[in-house]
Each structure stands twice: as C-alpha cells, then as structure tokens.
Amino acid sequence: MPGHDKDAHSAVQGYDKHAYEPFAVTVDLAVLTLRAGALHILLVRRGEEPYAGQWALPGGFLLPDESAEAAARRELAEETGLNDVSGLHLEQLRTYSEPGRDPRMRVVSVAFTALLPDAPEARGGSDAAEARWTPYDEAGPLAFDHDRILADARERVGAKLEYTSLATAFCPPEFTLGELQQVYETVWGTRLDKPNFRRKVLATPGFVEPVPGAPRRTSGRGKPAALHRAAGAARLHPPLLRPTQEGRPA
Amino acid sequence: MPGHDKDAHSAVQGYDKHAYEPFAVTVDLAVLTLRAGALHILLVRRGEEPYAGQWALPGGFLLPDESAEAAARRELAEETGLNDVSGLHLEQLRTYSEPGRDPRMRVVSVAFTALLPDAPEARGGSDAAEARWTPYDEAGPLAFDHDRILADARERVGAKLEYTSLATAFCPPEFTLGELQQVYETVWGTRLDKPNFRRKVLATPGFVEPVPGAPRRTSGRGKPAALHRAAGAARLHPPLLRPTQEGRPA
C-alpha cells in the first residue's frame, strides 16, 4: 500500500500507471504430494529461454483483476488438469523480489505451497507444456531461484506439521491414522511410534474425528483401520513436536 | 516467476514491459515495539486522498532496482529517522494482492513485520508526514486494509514467540531475563511464573547466553540482574509454549 514518500505521490496522484518502472507480478507454486511413501513435487519443463528445457515450478502471471491466490488456483488447474482446485490447501509461502532473479525483466513473484492428498498423474499444461511429479530429492537444479523456493516450501511444511493440522491436507477427506502418520514420517524423515502417535493425535482437540458410519478401510494386509477426517482446528494444542534431534544445528 | 501460460509468453518474449496491465508494488511495515509495558505500533498520518487524515502503516513503493526487503528498510529509515536500520529484525509477513484494496489502481503490497527494542520517538517522515507510536489496542481504523495487516502481524509475532528466538528482537543487545519475560507477557497478554520462565529459557540451547563481563544492571528497586544476549539459535527446541488457554476457539 502506498506510503508517504514523494516518489509514490508523484506516481500516484496523477494516476499515471506507467510513470514508474512497472513490475511484472507472478505466482509460483510448490505443489507437494505423497506418492509411494515419498514426498513429490510437481514440475513443468520450460519451453523457452531463459532456462529452456529445464524444469521449473509451475506458475504464471497475475491477470489484471485477480488476486495472487486466485491466480495460483487458476495456474494450478491449467497446468495439472485438476478439477476441484477449490478444495485443496493453498498457502502463501513468501514473496521473492530480488532484482535480477529473472534475467529478462523485473519480476516479483508470490510463491505458494499447495498440498495434495493423492497424486493424479499430471497432464501437460493447456499449451502442452510437459508436467511431471518428481521425488523431492531428485528435483535437480531448477530454473530461476526455484531451488530456493522449493527448499523454503519444504522447511515451512515440515515446521507447520508440528503446530497446525496441515498434515490432513496431504490426506483424502477420510483417512486412517496410519496414513496420517505416514505424512509425518515422510515429511520429517523420521520414524514415529505408532501407539503414541495415535494417542497424541486423538488427544489433540479438533485435530481429527472418527467418521460416524465407520466402514473401516482395509489396506491389503492387516486389520482394517477406522476412518477419520479433519476436525476444524487449524492450530494444534498441544503441538506434535518432532522427535528431539540431538545433533540439531543451533 | 513466469510459468508457461500463453499470456506470460506473449508478454515476456518480446520484452514488452507495458503490454500488460502493470502492477504497482509496495511494501507495508508493521513496526512493533514495547513501550511502558504495552505493545505499540508505528503509524503515519496520510496527507492525501484516499483516506486523507487517517492513520496508516508506513510503507512505500519499490524502486526499480531494490528488493522488497531493501525497500522496507529504506522506508523505515525515512519515516522514523532510525540510523542503524541494518541491524533490526525485519521479516516478511505476507503479500496482499486483492484487486480493489487501493481504490486508485492495482497495488500489490509485500507486508513486513519489524521489531524494535526500545522506541525512539518517531520523527515525522522526510516529507514532514506525521508519525506516531500508538498502543496496539488504540490503533483505530486504519487506511486501506491495514487493520488486517496489523492483526496478521500481531498473530504471527505471538505465534513465533513460541518456537523462535524472536523475543530477543524486542530487546536491546544486552538484556535481563526479566525484560525478556516482559516481552512474552506483553505480546501474549498473560502472566508467567518467573522462576519457571527463567529455567526454561536457560535450558533452551542457543536461546540466550550470559554476557562474560557481567556488570549486572539495576532497574531501580531490587537486586540488579545479570545481563544476557541472544545466542545464535533461530528456532527454539523445545519451544516455549503459551499457557494452555482452555477456552481457545478451535
């Protein structure tokens, strides 16, 4: 929002939108999902310079009358072919504005993190751009500063698992506690004690609740599990803390 | 960063920066400090329409070759007269991009939270705009969507006190544990048990460390306190959790 410096006033008072260097505003999306017990990220292959042929995060320009959130949903739908984009978890990560991050022009990008429960195979984008789910660890060097955005997204998600109900966003509407536990184990890269995980989750008010008509889902082997769904809470009290890593860097 | 949609390409391939509706990009600053045991926010009074005469968050336009962070520091220096802006804690809050949030034109604003130890009296800005420290609770209706930005900032700061060493940013370089406790009590609006607070803080590795040549600072009455300073850690393990509010809304 405009402040009171003279630069702003001279630009704004006359409503001259082009008097100052304009900025291109884009959104970038770090779309994460769990496939085969591993964290995957949605990437698209660039068709043009710069970075032609390299993989990058999906994204695109804001249209004149949409918010960054709306642009992110639109781009996501266009590039993955998802229908119910309205329901999924979308969250601002941060905004990247360093000059020179795009060699062509000044681009300010609002980055989002999106979490998907299952991973529908990615279709190419509307203009036939190639899209692919890639294991997080194999997401090679990406175009622009997307490596950093991706790293920021992972760190943020890992931290938010502790004190928010974010993990349910990786799960389908109805899920088993085993599935929920896998989310934590995969994102954190640790093993958790199943009985204790179960109790902690159930003891946290508003985290999950059993589905009334509970038909228990079987996962091949073993006893079929009771189904749960997200109860309303956004923040977890008490939080589900990561196991204490002794050698943690201060 | 550009994606692969056609809109983007047609705008970008020709390097035509004005082919699409340009966006004005600004920064807004929620500058918080503690004065007289209460949370205060730095506000400036607007001189022009819209919202002329109303109070607003300080901020301003990005210059062509500076990042949002740099713009935030520059604006802060200009509007408060602070010299060592380089040292203080500045952190991205989120980006506000809803169309219509500025009635004049399309403005995308990157909001920051800044935390100051003491509160030097605010000078008016370089162009004589009025600036004032205001108790958080008395920050009346602000211009634009700044009420929301301010609320978001407070919520974020409160949450981050739990699991980061952010509280030290409200303190001078060397501080007493009593001062640190006041930060928590003021931002959270709760009372904390002094002995337990003390032990928890000292038990969290990397949070604070005693200053070697410890001359103990007196605060009028009572035993002078030992001085501490922030040790390196950014995240606290274990976190300093807020006292459990039972009637917390889910």
Next chain:
DNA sequence: CCAAAAGTGTTCCGCCTACACCCATGT
C-alpha cells in the same frame, strides 16, 4: 527495616516414551 526484583530449591503431577501385548484380516 521493608519493599521489590533477582535468583534457587523442591515437590507434585501429567504427559511422553518405550515396549509388551491383543485384534482382525489376507495369503
């Protein structure tokens, strides 16, 4: 001597960890 703030000690209780053990299902 008293008030006020810093700092230490100690007890109690809850929760978290760990691991043992039972349940239900597929092969």
Next chain:
DNA sequence: ACATGGGTGTAGGCGGAACACTTTTGG
C-alpha cells in the same frame, strides 16, 4: 499358521507448574 497393520495397556522417567525461600539492592 503366520505375517501385517490396527489398536490397547502400562510402567518409568522427564519436565513443567506451583510455590516456598534466599539474595541483593533502593528507600
């Protein structure tokens, strides 16, 4: 029968809450 995953029980210990108590200053 047995492997596999779901689910319950329980003993031990660590840590936080609560509060008593000592220390050091200013008035």
